[in-house]
Amino acid sequence: MSSLEYAVEFRAVSRTFRTGPEPVAALCEVSATFRRGTFTAVMGPSGSGKSTFLRCAAGLEQVDSGQVVVGGVELAKLGDKALTVLRREKIGFVFQSFNLLPSLTAAQNVALPLRLAGRRVGESEVREALAAVGLSGREGHRPSQLSGGQQQRVAIARALITRPAVLLADEPTGALDSKNGREVLRLLRAMADDTSRAVVMVTHDPAAAGYADQVVFLTDGRIVSVLEQPTVDQIAARMTSLETPTC
Template structure:
């Protein structure tokens, strides 16, 4: 008998809960601890930025939160769903339906139109939350007049908007963004960050973003700092200056 799909979280449940998460790559003398006992709740409807020096565990943090990597120990809950207990088939379905991904590389399909790229998760089997949501997403990201274009006909900022719209199309529990402005010029990068901020404020979406840029991180509600695989503090309502000051305390990033 097929197991019932996990229910999405209610507002009272954190979007992501990581409890004593440790991730070790390799074994013996070659073992590397990428995350070391990380415990954190990411609130629903919030915008959290993750920062840290190179090798601090930022990418592993994001991958464990997304179910792309299984922790060596500890637990990761997406809403009320324990990701480590799911087999690969169900984990793939959860990632498709309940997690949106935005990367530095846009990962658009060049032969598809903007509309087709945005709707790709739906074409691959994910269910839209309601018929009105996809048009709302398109309008929100400012692409209503570009739906028939192909990626090569768009600027970098417009392509990243397509990627953001694709990440939102299933109205996921959380959108995970890995250096989403890293390939953009400063002006276009600010526009994309303003869009992410607007999506959080306007739709109640949850965003978790990894970045090395203090200005980008200042768009978040809070910044979480990682160092040597562990949590090293946080800042609420961060300013670029406060973030840069914290970074300077740890030397070269």
């Protein structure tokens, strides 16, 4: 399979932090591939390396060894300016805290990545992005005039406006009630069915992970298990086994 069919590749990636007296290995020779048109959930106990995994995929953390490849481009080979451009064009971000600018309208928030890139912003393009997340007619609303679920959908539209190769989501339903959470997860599921991109989501919630095609489990910086087309019960059981002390 051509590497271009993968939105993200981890090739024996290791990342160690040296902030205390002893180095802490956050990722240990992690290898994984994420094909376009797929939805992957990343799970694991606290301190398992999930956040570092996502930050390395986004090019926000430099790896000590191995390779991270996004859209066919190895991140380590890029200078700071080229890496910034790649993140802007190839990677979309969705966070637990929606990170919308309160003084801007929904349309202005969605258009922001294009403006930062110095690109011309077409009104129709922004309207289409908001329509894709079910927010037609809300273009002029500011975040304070939208529900939490609607704000997260604006954030998803903003992440997708550059047509990235991968959408990275960090606990995207963590600040939402169950109804709005389900709506956002269904939307992410639909986004992943677009064969031009992959969706990779970090979550602690088995019900959220149940929307994914596969679940990757991390423990102590290593991939210890992968479930394909899992049920929520299977995911919950696997998480319980990972969090149960062995001695």
